[in-house]
Amino acid sequence: MTRLPIKKTYKLFVGGAFPRSESGRTYEAEGQNVARASRKDVRDAVRAARAAQPGWAGATAYNRGQVLYRLAEMVEARIPEFAELCSGRDEVERSIDRVVWYAGWADKLPQVLGGANPVAGPYFNFTIPEPTGVVAVLAPDEPPLLGLVTRLLPPLVGGNAVVAVASEQRPLAAIELAEAIATSDLPGGVVNLLTGFRSELAPVLASHMDVNALDLGAANGAAAELEQLAAENVKRIVHGGVDVQSPWEIASFLELKTVWHPIGQ
């Protein structure tokens, strides 16, 4: 007699836990019932992100690099599962390598992006990059895994917390990634993944007053409307690419802080 397999319930990833949508709604994608997040789920996710962000930013850069490297380890261990949920093994391997590449940036950013400033006076003056805070990401539809990883890692490595809306048509890779994140030592709430209808969730994120930056990677023509909403609290707007890898991607989610102190006896 063949054994009946246990099927997974696909849920959201908020604050390190896997809740259903508070709305009780689902939609069918890739043959599965997937949680259809609501405005209130966005609210909960932003709250979780805000709560988690200072701790993540406050961790040492070395520690953040190791935690993200461990995320790569967790995905590596599940390559076959991930391969089934995206275009295949190559996309998974590229995603893993991208995570490793960004993990290595954690303790190098301040030296590349900041420095000491030679002001004309008896002052020591330096500029350092700091995370902007809570970042909302609209992940590209395709490729479902690499696209999400490409948009997720730049804000993360700089010390931000993220609320991401997964690919609407192909959300399963995102949920699989959430499971890898949950076992990667990334503190709960640093990454929050919502599945659902982008047209419903994006305006809520764009107008949310406790979101600091908005990555419009997959806004698909709705960018103007979302950018208008985002102006209400002067959000930083990023038009993220689907397959790019650069420290300047990280920089677009960073603020620069300059500190002055007199020099004297």
Next chain:
Amino acid sequence: MAELDRPGGSPAVPSDWTYAPAPESRDVVHLRDRYGLFIGGEWLEPSETYETISPATEEPLAVIGQASVADVDRAVVAARTAFADGWSSLPGSERAKYLFRIARILQERAREFAVLESLNGGKPIKESRDVDLPLAAAHFFYYAGWADKLEYAFPNRRPRPVGVAGQIIPWNFPLLMLAWKIAPALACGNTVVLKPAETTPLTALLFCDVLRQAELPAGVVNIVTGDGRTGAALVEHDGVDKIAFTGSTDVGKAIQRRLAGSGKKLTLELGGKAANIVFDDCALDQAVEGIVNGIYFNQGHVCCAGSRLLAQESIYEPLVEKLKRRLETLRVGDPLDKNTDVGAINSAMQLEKIRELVESGREEGAEIYQPPCRLPEKGYWFAPTVFTNVAQSYRIAQEEIFGPVLSVLTFRTPEEAIEKANNSPYGLSAGVWTEKGSRILWMAQRLRAGVVWANTFNRFDPSSPFGGYKESGFGREGGLHGLEPYLRFDE
């Protein structure tokens, strides 16, 4: 003086240590009766005009053009033409030479500009002479040096100019803000259409004569004067590739909305409500000087002004006592007097805004202190003001007043100071006063602000990036970081 020359005795100590007037001469400034719009290297006659005045006397100074939508279009076309006709392809080392020339001419004509700045804007001559002018010249000198080194600033990124930059500047540091905008834009190979603030157009118009002396090619810099309508026309013009705005958060948000979906580059340097945090182990007299400089510098018309004093409870009373005593020595009056500490409020509109917010402070229950000082009859004036007993919820603790008005709040622990300092939609600057080094760094790490002054305040330098967190805007001006808003990258 008479008291000093009493016949038959040794000079007596005068009973009243007042300062004799020490006015800076206005002769160095030669104003025209009217100014046109500076477009394509020529003065164009505007269809509409308005009068610019001295806020200290309400005396009319000149008739100024109110640039229309068509005028702005002409300016953008001139800038585009200059961009395409050579400026963008000029070697960086040649662009640099123009900027070096501009820096040198500003140094040579510094006194003329300083007097005009004080005349038109109301700021004390000692500030325009010792702060605005040296910094403006230094800014051009600094960015001149970058013009042929951009590849080293952005390795592997192939930096290219953006195109035509539309720049809108405020009235608090008219020439200095012009320098902050124009110097990096030109260094990166862009051309510029700049709109000075409505109330302070004169130094920008005089700057056109510097451009003539520097022999800058026509159309590389265009100056269009006018009110908000001119600014809106510039923001909305399709031929502008980048907008740089310094001003209020409300207008900044409107610009961000307006540019939504346009793909134009945008940098915003907006309002602030900086906390100046004083711990009980600070060097108290230095802190008092820092507080005074933080909020009364330039009549408090400073986006990064230290307008919220957070005093540790254990030092609150002696601090406020010393502060009040120090306020009595501030000399308020003629901006052109070399002894003046606090000049005129920039405009009737700004004075009205300050009065309204100060009134709200009284009504909400704060205690007001103003030193005895005689304000001139004509012109726009407001006495240096301190509010104590201020609750966090009061408007004077939340809203940017942009005037010589300080709100004093208290705290007990460093955590509480951070909590209160960061409890603002703004995040432009902050100050910390303590002799404990580890605490300075702890505070600096946690303050959500783009500039943190520790044991100093209101310091500026061309090599030092300046700009805000949160609703104080985005993008940096100054330093290597100040180049990026004026470049695109062919990565």
